[in-house]
């Protein structure tokens with residue numbers, strides 16, 4: 001094992017998502033002399049998850065919803081690796097890297113490794129449903145849609161064609177609503193190139209177990225979202241719970257069966273396997289922290305973002321697992337770390353949400369911004385402006401803006417990009 005003995009005082013941040021990168025950026029230039037920050041993450045980029053549905057719908061290229069961590073935090077030491085073990089008593093951690101296991105010491109360790117998709121909530125989901133959590137998931141779903149269209153063209157059995165052309169999305173929260181809208185737009189636009197597929201053979205269903213979509217938003221906005229999706233042809237089924245998923249459909253609790261070869265599951269999150277190993281107190285799989293982000297009884301250990309259960313002093317509730325809260329916690333934690341190091345009192349996390357937004361496809365969205373409800377095109381423009389502003393670097397902002405503008409005038413890109421290499425082709429054509 002490579003051992004990396006740190007000379008300066010070190011803060012290690014494990015996880016380069018919204019929380020980890022915001023924290024590292026906020027600490028740059030703010031720490032007392034002699035301190036360094038190491039950001040450790042298993043990918044070299046941060047994924048802008050709220051834009052993953054745009055990748056599914058081919059509104060942006062996958063590369064444009066990710067941002068290189070090294071570019072985001074130029075003054076921080078970045079290590080691409082996966083945190084594997086923590087000895088909090090000796091303040092040593094082990095991570096796996098390209099060069100093998102690396103062990104190094106820390107003074108403070110901030111856990112910001114997010115959560116994982118949970119496909120265990122519905123029997124059959126792990127084998128047959130597609131999650132949407134990573135940029136690879138979004139590319140996979142998009143390819144799967146194109147594969148289905150290509151498959152329909154080649155067969156004549158009506159029942160099989162209908163099952164291949166039926167796309168079911170489970171979950172009427174933000175991701176489910178956005179994906180259903182994006183899939184509906186995508187297949188409608190892509191359909192023009194699949195002349196042997198009839199428009200009425202393609203369907204999108206959105207299943208949601210409560211009586212309105214987007215429960216985090218006021219009821220009126222949930223209703224607007226449902227109406228907007230229905231106008232786009234999405235079969236929005238409220239009060240509908242999936243009981244089992246198999247390769248060719250979904251069985252509902254009420255006994256109905258939906259024949260569908262493609263199911264996207266956007267519900268549920270599970271804790272990172274590391275949480276169990278760390279033996280820290282948890283609440284529904286999230287690490288319980290003190291109001292200032294420290295983990296009680298584990299000096300030097302802090303947590304934030306999706307992996308942490310931190311009470312918001314503004315309402316006494318556990319912070320929701322959203323990017324907005326991850327960023328707000330990171331900004332406070334940067335300040336708290338400095339206060340702690342310099343021997344001053346830390347502050348409790350207190351934050352009022354600025355709003356929430358969800359796109360429903362075809363230049364429509366619903367939003368609650370500073371308490372003001374917005375719907376339709378204005379909400380959609382606010383959504384796009386917000387995420388454009390959040391993108392790091394001017395170059396990236398311009399690329400996305402050009403791509404979005406291009407998408408207003410031209411049909412979607414129906415390239416089915418496969419990562420076939422010469423060795424695969426040679427192997428498959430061997431006699």
Ligand SMILES: Cc1cc2nc3c(=O)[nH]c(=O)nc-3n(C[C@H](O)[C@H](O)[C@H](O)COP(=O)(O)OP(=O)(O)OC[C@H]3O[C@@H](n4cnc5c(N)ncnc54)[C@H](O)[C@@H]3O)c2cc1C
Pocket residue numbers: 014015016017018019020040041042043045046047048049050051052053081082083084112113114115132133134174175272274304305306307321322323324325326357
């Ligand atoms: C499809 C989708 C849509 C969403 N839409 C919205 C939205 O509209 N608005 C909103 O506010 N929120 C939205 N969210 C939620 C938002 O993305 C999360 O709340 C946010 O990403 C949490 O940030 P985080 O840094 O805590 O975790 P993450 O962003 O998940 O980052 C965790 C990081 O840790 C890394 N990591 C994991 N394990 C290890 C390890 N062992 N060692 C090193 N690194 C590790 C991961 O690679 C990742 O980079 C959405 C989420 C999804 C999936």
